[in-house]
Amino acid sequence: MAVLSPFHLAFPVHDLAAARRFYGELLGCPEGRSSEAWVDFDLHGHQIVAHLSPHECSAVATSAVDGDAVPVRHFGVVLPMADWQALADRLTAAGTCFVIEPHVRFKGEVGEQATMFFLDPSGNALEFKAFADIGQLFAK
Incomplete structure (x- = not known):
C-alpha cells in the first residue's frame, strides 16, 4: 500500500x-x-x-450496514488490529457508550473488519476499524 x-x-x-x-x-x-x-x-x-x-451540533442520521444502524456522518481511522483492540479495551474501561459495540463485521466475507462506533461529547460520530488483512480495505 x-x-x-x-x-x-x-x-x-x-x-x-x-x-x-x-x-x-x-x-x-x-x-x-x-x-x-x-x-x-x-x-x-x-x-x-x-x-x-x-x-x-445535531442529531445523528443512520443507515443500515450489515445489520447495524451506522451513523451516516462519521469519521475515524483504520488501525492495526492490536491498536484497535487496545482502543476498544480503553474505551470500554472508560465506560464509553457505544453506538455500535466493538465487533467483527462481514465475518467470513470480503471486507471482514473489526469496527466500533461512538459519539464525542458534541454528538459527532466516530468509527475506528481494523482489518486482519489490510488488503481487504477496498476489496469488492
Whole structure:
C-alpha cells in the first residue's frame, strides 16, 4: 500500500474543554495549535480540528450496514488490529457508550473488519476499524 498523506477534517463541537478531554485525554490525540474558537488534534498523523460551533451540533442520521444502524456522518481511522483492540479495551474501561459495540463485521466475507462506533461529547460520530488483512480495505 502506498504511503498516505495526512487528511484534514474540521468539525463542530459545543464545548472545547469537553473536546480536549475526549480527543486529548480519552483518545490520546496530541493537541496542536488552538485559539478560543478551535483546537487542532493529531489523530494518528491526521489533522482534525474541533471548532466551537454549538448550533452546528445535531442529531445523528443512520443507515443500515450489515445489520447495524451506522451513523451516516462519521469519521475515524483504520488501525492495526492490536491498536484497535487496545482502543476498544480503553474505551470500554472508560465506560464509553457505544453506538455500535466493538465487533467483527462481514465475518467470513470480503471486507471482514473489526469496527466500533461512538459519539464525542458534541454528538459527532466516530468509527475506528481494523482489518486482519489490510488488503481487504477496498476489496469488492
